[in-house]
Amino acid sequence: MQVKVVIGTIAFMLTMIILGYAALREPERLGHFTAAREGRSVETGAKLYFDNCATCHGVEAKAQECYDSAGNSITCQGLPLNNYFLVCGDTPARLEQTRFEGTKQQFIERTVAAGRSGTAMIAWSERYGGPMRDDQVKNVAAFVLNFANEEFCAQEPISFDWPESVDDFLILETDDFVAAPGDPENGAALYASYACNSCHGTIDEPGSNQIGPWLGDIEEVGATRVEGQTAHQYVYTSILNPNAFIAPDCAQGPCVSPSAMRSDYAFAFSANSPQDMADILAYLLGE
Ligand code: HEC
Ligand code: HEC
Structure with a gap:
C-alpha cells in the first residue's frame, strides 16, 4: 500500500515536471512559428511591392x-x-x-x-x-x-542646421559647408529628381500641376503669402516646413492641412547637399 502511494506520487510528480517543461517551451515554439510566418509575409509582400508599387x-x-x-x-x-x-x-x-x-x-x-x-x-x-x-x-x-x-x-537622420533666415543661409560658411551662388540649371534638374514636378507641374506650363499649386509665378505670389516674408524666405520655409503655412489653392481645390507635400526635404537635401536648396531657389526665383 505504502509503496503504491510512493510510486503514485513519484509518477504524478514526473508527469507534472514533463508537462511543466512542455508548457515552458511552448512560447519559444510559438515564437519560432510567428517569426517564420512573418518572414513569409514579408517575402510575399516584397514580390507584391516590386510588381505594383516600385514604379512610383x-x-x-x-x-x-x-x-x-x-x-x-x-x-x-x-x-x-x-x-x-x-x-x-x-x-x-x-x-x-x-x-x-x-x-x-x-x-x-x-x-x-x-x-x-x-x-x-x-x-x-x-x-x-x-x-x-x-x-x-x-x-x-x-x-x-x-x-x-x-x-x-x-540613429535619427542628421539634418543640416538650417538657419531661420534664407539670407543667412545663402551666405553661410561653416567648416562643412560653404554656400555657392545658386545654379538655376542644376536647380531645374533637382526640381525633377526631387519630384517637385510630380505635384507642382512644369514651371513654364501653367495648369500642369497635379497636386500642389503651380510654381511658375511663385516669384511674385511668394512675396504676398506671409506678411514680412520675401519670396525667397517664403519658398525656403515652404520647402523646409510645408506645414508652416498652407497655400490657398491646390490643383484639385483648396489646399488641405496637414500639407500633402513631403516634409522631409530638410533631411533629403542634408543627405545630398544643402547646396541643392540654393540651386532650387535660383531655379524658381532667379538670382
Ligand atoms: C501611381 C503611383 C503610385 C503607386 C503605383 C503606388 N503609390 Fe503609394 N503613394 C503614391 C503617392 C503619390 C503617395 C502620396 C500621396 C499623398 O500625397 O499623400 C503615396 C503614398 C503612399 C503611402 C503613405 C506614405 C506616407 O508617408 O504618408 C504608402 C504607405 C504607400 N503609398 C504605399 C504604397 C504601396 C504599398 C503600393 C503598392 C501596393 C503603392 N503605394 C503604390 C503613389 C503611388
Ligand atoms: C507630394 C506632392 C508634393 C511634392 C513632391 C512637393 N510639393 Fe510643394 N506643395 C505641395 C502641396 C500640396 C502644397 C500646398 C500646401 C502647402 O502649402 O504646403 C505645396 C506647397 C509648396 C510651396 C508653396 C506654394 C504656394 O503657392 O504658396 C512651395 C514653394 C513648394 N511647395 C515647393 C516645393 C518644392 C521645391 C518641391 C521639391 C523639392 C516640392 N514642393 C515638392 C505638394 C508637393
Whole structure:
C-alpha cells in the first residue's frame, strides 16, 4: 500500500515536471512559428511591392529610382517608404504630422487599402475597388514595416542646421559647408529628381500641376503669402516646413492641412547637399 502511494506520487510528480517543461517551451515554439510566418509575409509582400508599387515608390522604396514597365527611368511619383519618419519608433513622425491615431501598422495598411483620394495613390484593397485581397495588403504592408530594422532605426537622420533666415543661409560658411551662388540649371534638374514636378507641374506650363499649386509665378505670389516674408524666405520655409503655412489653392481645390507635400526635404537635401536648396531657389526665383 505504502509503496503504491510512493510510486503514485513519484509518477504524478514526473508527469507534472514533463508537462511543466512542455508548457515552458511552448512560447519559444510559438515564437519560432510567428517569426517564420512573418518572414513569409514579408517575402510575399516584397514580390507584391516590386510588381505594383516600385514604379512610383522606387526600387529601394526611397522614391529616388523608378522605372516604367518598359524599363525606362521615370520620375518617382510616390513618397519614400524606406523612410525613418514613416517606419521607425512606436509613433513615427509621419503619423503625428497627419494626426493619425493608431499604430504604424494600421497607418500603412489603411493607406494601402484605401489610398489617398486626389493623389496617384489609389485604393489597393478589393473592399475599395482595388486589385488586392486583404491578405495581400497585409503582406505588402509587412514588407514596408520590415524596413524598420534595428540598424536602420538606430540613429535619427542628421539634418543640416538650417538657419531661420534664407539670407543667412545663402551666405553661410561653416567648416562643412560653404554656400555657392545658386545654379538655376542644376536647380531645374533637382526640381525633377526631387519630384517637385510630380505635384507642382512644369514651371513654364501653367495648369500642369497635379497636386500642389503651380510654381511658375511663385516669384511674385511668394512675396504676398506671409506678411514680412520675401519670396525667397517664403519658398525656403515652404520647402523646409510645408506645414508652416498652407497655400490657398491646390490643383484639385483648396489646399488641405496637414500639407500633402513631403516634409522631409530638410533631411533629403542634408543627405545630398544643402547646396541643392540654393540651386532650387535660383531655379524658381532667379538670382
Ligand atoms: C501611381 C503611383 C503610385 C503607386 C503605383 C503606388 N503609390 Fe503609394 N503613394 C503614391 C503617392 C503619390 C503617395 C502620396 C500621396 C499623398 O500625397 O499623400 C503615396 C503614398 C503612399 C503611402 C503613405 C506614405 C506616407 O508617408 O504618408 C504608402 C504607405 C504607400 N503609398 C504605399 C504604397 C504601396 C504599398 C503600393 C503598392 C501596393 C503603392 N503605394 C503604390 C503613389 C503611388
Ligand atoms: C507630394 C506632392 C508634393 C511634392 C513632391 C512637393 N510639393 Fe510643394 N506643395 C505641395 C502641396 C500640396 C502644397 C500646398 C500646401 C502647402 O502649402 O504646403 C505645396 C506647397 C509648396 C510651396 C508653396 C506654394 C504656394 O503657392 O504658396 C512651395 C514653394 C513648394 N511647395 C515647393 C516645393 C518644392 C521645391 C518641391 C521639391 C523639392 C516640392 N514642393 C515638392 C505638394 C508637393
